[in-house]
Amino acid sequence: xxxxxxxxxxxxxxxxxxxxxxxxxxxxxxxxxxxxxxxxxxxxxxxxxxxxxxxxxxxxxxxxxxxxxxxxxxxxxxxxxxxxxxxxxxxxxxxxxxxxxxxxxxxxxxxxxxxxxxxxxxxxxxxxxxxxxxxxxxxxxx
Numbered sequence: 027x028x029x030x031x032x033x034x035x036x037x038x039x040x041x042x043x044x045x046x047x048x049x050x051x052x053x054x055x056x057x058x059x060x061x062x063x064x065x066x067x068x069x070x071x072x073x074x075x076x077x078x079x080x081x082x083x084x085x086x087x088x089x090x091x092x093x094x095x096x097x098x099x100x101x102x103x104x105x106x107x108x109x110x111x112x113x114x115x116x117x118x119x120x121x122x123x124x125x126x127x128x129x130x131x132x133x134x135x136x137x138x139x140x141x142x143x144x145x146x147x148x149x150x151x152x153x154x155x156x157x158x159x160x161x162x163x164x165x166x167x168x
Contacts, residue, residue: 073135080135080145083118090117091147093131103128109154114147124164128154136163 072078076093083089094115101107109128116123126149134148148163 075133076131078133078135078147080137080147081143082116082145082147083121084143085118087118089121091115091133091135092117093126093133093149099128103154112151114149124149126151139163 073080077090079088079090081088082091092115094113095110096113097111099108099110103109111128112126112131114124114126114131114133124147128151130152132150134150136146136148138144139146146163148161151160153159
């Protein structure tokens with residue numbers, strides 16, 4: 027009788043441990059599936075170009091940032107003309123436009139560099155005249 031109780035106790039403990047292990051494995055599989063889904067979603071988004079996506083306001087929804095020419099220039103600025111003017115505009119209306127000045131723009135989603143929950147943007151611009159490009163980074167856009 028004692029042996030039967032010991033066997034039952036060991037069996038129940040083993041089943042309980044197996045159940046815990048099974049739950050742990052199921053939870054780990056679910057976590058991996060979530061991570062894979064997020065990585066797939068993020069890798070499919072454009073992160074460099076005139077139009078990029080990212081979570082720029084920290085609401086966990088993808089926003090679009092677009093480099094837009096807002097004013098057509100007239101002539102060469104070095105010869106008393108005016109340069110084109112650009113702004114970075116966002117699909118999310120709560121985000122203000124960024125005045126980017128002149129010349130062609132390439133946007134870069136840098137990811138969340140400072141761990142504040144929002145993606146940072148770098149703006150790479152061609153020079154107005156000359157050979158020196160400029161690069162600026164913007165964070166906390168919200």
